[in-house]
Amino acid sequence: MFALLAEWQALRDPQLDSGVAGAKFTWWCEEIHRLAGGAPLHPITRYLGSLPRADAGVFTRLEGTLAAIGAELAGVPLARTADLETRAAALGALPLLVAARLGEATADEAALRPAVEALAAGAYLGEACRRLPQAAHAGRCAFPLEELRAAGLEAADLAAEPAASALRGYLRDAQLRAAAYCRAADARLPPHLRAAQRHVLILAALAARRLTAPARADAVRTLDLLLAWRTARRAARTR
Secondary structure, three states, X not given: OHHHHHHHHHHOOOOOOHHHHHHXXXXXXXXXXXXXXXXXXXXXXXXXXXXXXXXXXXXXXXXXXXXXXXXXXXXXXXXXXXXXXXXXXXXXXHHHHHXXXXXXXXXXXXXXXXXXXXXXXXXXXXXXXXXXXXXXXXXXXXXXXXXXXXXOOOHHHHHOOOOOHXXXXXXXHHHHHHHHHHHXXXXXXXXXXXXXXXXXXXXXXXXXHHHHOHXXXXXXXXXXXXXXXXXXXXXXHOO
């Protein structure tokens, strides 16, 4: 599932030509339809389709993720903070819920959902801050319009150079909120899921660290590996 999300993340790159992104997006929509029908073409989806618990009902849920990607590519704005959380859940939480269902027939989705939705919101907001210059020049706005207005900003201000102090302040607050979402993901994952879903805790811990240390955002360091290992050990001890 992470490999599939990496393919889809590439579609969302603001620097990717819009025509190329549109063509690839259409292909992936068709591919998920083929996956649900049992005839996928891509190596990743062929692997997913071969899993013991694969069925059409599981994979059709990924159409919600593709719909969110399509809205983003089309430049559909987010009006409110709740809209950000909804889009983030479709982009990040839904695939993790599908992965849990593929891995365990009796996956406790209701208990898992609050944690993965918090992780998805943190990841989305952190990514929006990192990709702001490219996204703004591509005419995309990943931030809720009501938040920008409250900060005295318009969507057009996101592409201004140099960035206004109001924008810098908004981005600092957004990064802190993103880190808080990631910490909430850890707190919301119940004890009986922490061992099986330890990857959620690892992703949340790494994202929170990088959001509070932006200079290291694109680096894989020994401390990151140590943090991941300690988080996994902690999860394994909690059942």
